[in-house]
Amino acid sequence: MKVLVTVKEVAEVEEDFELDGLHVAEQFLEYDLNEWDEYAVEEAVQLAEEDDDVEVVSVTIGPERSEETIRMALAKGVDRAIRVWDDALEDVDLLDVGAKTRLLSAVVEAEEPDFVLTGVQANDDSFGATGVSLASAIDFEWAAVVNDLELEGDVANVRRELEGGVEELTEVDLPAVLSIQTGINEPRYASLRGIRQAQSKEIKPMSLSDLGLDASAVESDLELTDMYEPETESDAVYFEGDAGEQAAELATVLREKGVGAQ
Amino acid sequence: MSDVLAITEHRRGELRDVSFELVTAGSDLASQSGGDLHLAVIGGDVDAFAEELALDGVDTIHTVAEGDEFNHDVYVQAVTALYEELDPTYVLMGNTVNGLDYAPAVAEQLDLPLVTDAVGLENEGALTVTREMYASKVESTVEVDAGTAAVTIRPGEWDVTEAAGEPAVEAFDVEIDDSRVRSRVTGFEEVGSGDVDIADADVLVSVGRGIEEEENIELVQELADALDATLSSSRPIVDNGWLPKDRQVGQSGKVVTPKVYLAIGISGAVQHVAGMKGAENIIAINTDPDAPIFDIADYGIVGDLFDVVPELIEQFE
Ligand SMILES: Cc1cc2nc3c(=O)[nH]c(=O)nc-3n(C[C@H](O)[C@H](O)[C@H](O)COP(=O)(O)OP(=O)(O)OC[C@H]3O[C@@H](n4cnc5c(N)ncnc54)[C@H](O)[C@@H]3O)c2cc1C
Numbered sequence: 001m002k003v004l005v006t007v008k009e010v011a012e013v014e015e016d017f018e019l020d021g022l023h024v025a026e027q028f029l030e031y032d033l034n035e036w037d038e039y040a041v042e043e044a045v046q047l048a049e050e051d052d053d054v055e056v057v058s059v060t061i062g063p064e065r066s067e068e069t070i071r072m073a074l075a076k077g078v079d080r081a082i083r084v085w086d087d088a089l090e091d092v093d094l095l096d097v098g099a100k101t102r103l104l105s106a107v108v109e110a111e112e113p114d115f116v117l118t119g120v121q122a123n124d125d126s127f128g129a130t131g132v133s134l135a136s137a138i139d140f141e142w143a144a145v146v147n148d149l150e151l152e153g154d155v156a157n158v159r160r161e162l163e164g165g166v167e168e169l170t171e172v173d174l175p176a177v178l179s180i181q182t183g184i185n186e187p188r189y190a191s192l193r194g195i196r197q198a199q200s201k202e203i204k205p206m207s208l209s210d211l212g213l214d215a216s217a218v219e220s221d222l223e224l225t226d227m228y229e230p231e232t233e234s235d236a237v238y239f240e241g242d243a244g245e246q247a248a249e250l251a252t253v254l255r256e257k258g259v260g261a262q
Numbered sequence: 263m264s265d266v267l268a269i270t271e272h273r274r275g276e277l278r279d280v281s282f283e284l285v286t287a288g289s290d291l292a293s294q295s296g297g298d299l300h301l302a303v304i305g306g307d308v309d310a311f312a313e314e315l316a317l318d319g320v321d322t323i324h325t326v327a328e329g330d331e332f333n334h335d336v337y338v339q340a341v342t343a344l345y346e347e348l349d350p351t352y353v354l355m356g357n358t359v360n361g362l363d364y365a366p367a368v369a370e371q372l373d374l375p376l377v378t379d380a381v382g383l384e385n386e387g388a389l390t391v392t393r394e395m396y397a398s399k400v401e402s403t404v405e406v407d408a409g410t411a412a413v414t415i416r417p418g419e420w421d422v423t424e425a426a427g428e429p430a431v432e433a434f435d436v437e438i439d440d441s442r443v444r445s446r447v448t449g450f451e452e453v454g455s456g457d458v459d460i461a462d463a464d465v466l467v468s469v470g471r472g473i474e475e476e477e478n479i480e481l482v483q484e485l486a487d488a489l490d491a492t493l494s495s496s497r498p499i500v501d502n503g504w505l506p507k508d509r510q511v512g513q514s515g516k517v518v519t520p521k522v523y524l525a526i527g528i529s530g531a532v533q534h535v536a537g538m539k540g541a542e543n544i545i546a547i548n549t550d551p552d553a554p555i556f557d558i559a560d561y562g563i564v565g566d567l568f569d570v571v572p573e574l575i576e577q578f579e
């Protein structure tokens with residue numbers, strides 16, 4: 001069985017930052033593997049550990065810089081990686097779900113996985129949509145926001161985490177795409193041995209033409225037109241001073257509310 | 263003129279709040295261009311739901327009596343069939359857990375551009391959607407250049423109307439292709455609760471990822487003890503296994519309305535806020551003055567929890 005796991009390098013914005021047009025200025029960004037994808041990678045690697053016949057391939061759409069992040073997934077047990085990038089992607093402000101779906105569909109066509117795992121959402125632009133959109137495009141079944149997974153023959157028994165502490169139990173016919181929720185497992189730390197081995201694992205670059213696509217695949221009907229820091233809606237009373245003074249003022253307010261007084 | 267088709271949601275016999283918010287968002291959007299708002303109700307007691315949804319601004323309610331509960335394969339087939347019948351300009355859905363499970367497939371099958379988690383919608387010639395990025399630190403606007411779009415709206419962002427209306431209610435027949443229903447919902451389970459019910463607590467000391475290490479949980483436990491409060495947390499703390507699941511506040515955890523909610527090292531992500539915005543007094547301690555938690559806080563301390571919390575404990579000893 002071949003498991004394809006989609007992984008994204010996401011940017012986190014530092015506390016103090018500046019915007020540069022339609023982007024956060026580069027020096028205020030820190031890159032890391034998307035939190036949800038860490039859990040998807042772990043789930044895939046656990047499947048491979050249970051069954052010798054499972055190959056785990058990761059795919060990312062991202063610039064060369066993202067290889068550092070991808071390497072971490074390889075160190076945790078992913079067998080090999082694909083990185084899709086192209087000059088045509090350099091100038092895209094917002095890679096929308098449709099474009100990502102077209103690129104990832106082409107990868108699925110080339111790799112023919114039995115099973116695809118994605119994260120629920122990417123923590124930077126948070127579309128929360130790529131997995132289900134991909135499933136629809138490649139005619140796989142799917143389930144979103146999965147926090148438990150058991151494979152049983154041609155069926156995946158999953159739990160979908162709904163709102164308010166309710167879980168939905170669902171049988172999903174394979175082949176399928178599952179979007180993985182945090183907490184489904186305990187992502188491992190990469191071992192030193194894993195990190196060493198990852199150095200010799202393949203990260204295969206693929207361009208649009210390698211995928212049989214042209215620049216129209218990343219054209220989008222969505223245009224990012226503005227980006228700004230939202231004005232604070234805060235009307236909180238702030239306690240100033242050093243930590244001791246802040247704590248003393250807060251303690252007064254808490255006591256007024258009857259906290260800790262008995 | 264832009265017609266809007268909005269898809270409502272229900273669970274276990276009840277319409278979900280987002281359905282009513284979709285009425286507001288949908289009728290605002292439709293009326294900006296003199297179009298109609300069509301609502302779809304799929305599955306469950308569709309007639310009873312239609313009665314509840316007979317609100318001001320709704321022109322037509324289409325009922326699709328297929329199944330009791332949400333099934334994404336059925337929803338996708340029903341929505342695409344309705345779209346083809348009604349030819350609306352925009353399809354609106356909720357950015358809920360079920361929205362995440364069918365809206366992208368609807369967009370993909372209808373070849374519509376998809377914008378998710380909208381917090382604002384404006385239709386002046388072209389549709390402009392406001393959404394948040396980078397954990398709410400940045401807001402952006404996205405313009406849709408196609409004539410049509412699928413959009414999901416963030417729950418809790420639109421007011422609801424109680425003003426009654428007189429929409430037409432029409433049963434819509436879809437021929438569901440069973441060979442394309444390849445998933446089956448077999449049941450629901452409530453996540454078990456332990457001996458502590460955070461929803462009952464008057465005072466919650468709630469801890470987030472700012473606590474950094476498992477061993478530091480002791481510090482906030484100490485504060486909770488000093489304040490005679492109960493300890494709760496944001497999701498990552500539970501995901502890490504540092505506190506049990508029944509301590510999680512938020513969309514997928516518990517909704518709490520204590521008298522005092524002390525958020526320590528919690529950023530205030532929308533899914534967290536969904537579970538605690540009803541607290542009477544919200545107090546936030548966070549190093550980041552722009553953390554979204556301060557937007558809903560009544561009292562704030564911009565500071566390092568490792569400095570402030572020990573001082574606070576001392577105040578109560
Ligand atoms: C479908 C879905 C459901 C979800 N359900 C929930 C849910 O039910 N509940 C929930 O909480 N989340 C939920 N989430 C996750 C949510 O999106 C956030 O990821 C999560 O709430 C972040 O938790 P946090 O605030 O503890 O961590 P972060 O967002 O990482 O914030 C940590 C905060 O600590 C501050 N900080 C750091 N160091 C210090 C210090 N020394 N002193 C003071 N402050 C410090 C930082 O400035 C930051 O604001 C859900 C997500 C999805 C997609």
Ligand SMILES: Nc1ncnc2c1ncn2[C@@H]1O[C@H](COP(=O)(O)O)[C@@H](O)[C@H]1O
Nearest residue numbers: 006060061118119121122127128129130
């Ligand atoms: N650029 C990308 N490359 C690879 N996978 C991605 C990319 N963007 C999104 N994904 C996958 O899709 C999931 C959901 O992302 P999104 O729909 O963008 O919120 C992520 O958790 C990833 O697994």
